[in-house]
Amino acid sequence: MSSSNSVTVQILDKEYSIICPQEERSNLVSAARYLDGKMREIRSSGKVIGADRIAVMAALNITHDLLHKQELPDVQASGSTREQVRDLLERVDLVLSSDTEQPKG
Template sequence: MSEVIKQLDVSIMGREFRVACPENEEATLLQAVQLLDGRMNDIRNHGKVIGLEKIAIMAALNMTHEFLQTKVEGGIDIASFQRRIGNMNSTIDAVLNEQPELF
């Protein structure tokens, strides 16, 4: 069985991008877009870095550094757990929506 791939239009720092993602990962992708957009706007607003490309590189470098510290210090892959928890929540919601009133 193949995964359904969706095309999503997202906005990062006022620029529109079309990205593909598996249908079941749309929410996670939108969270990533929101996080990246916020980080890039923070860098731009502090006025130390000029130019979209440099801002993107600095945001990527900062986020990658945080990710590596989390993985090394915590010994677990938090992003993987967040995805798994999100998938479990979606499954639970789907099952509950199929049920008549439970209480």
């Protein structure tokens, strides 16, 4: 594939070159900006350290938001998916916070 099909995006101060159809470039750039913003929010909170952990937390938060929006039209829904995601986020937060409290060696 030629480099004309490639888009370079910057996420958390790193550049990524991604092959993408011309008609999807705008969506890809928007998605990268959104992800970058979420990752910067998490990093600035100081609760999560390390790009890989920040990326996982951002992915979980974005997934949580997506699932929440999908459930909104059905007001009668039990909310079990939302509760499962919330529980998962709490467990990940707990593990990550306990990991950052341990001295690095």
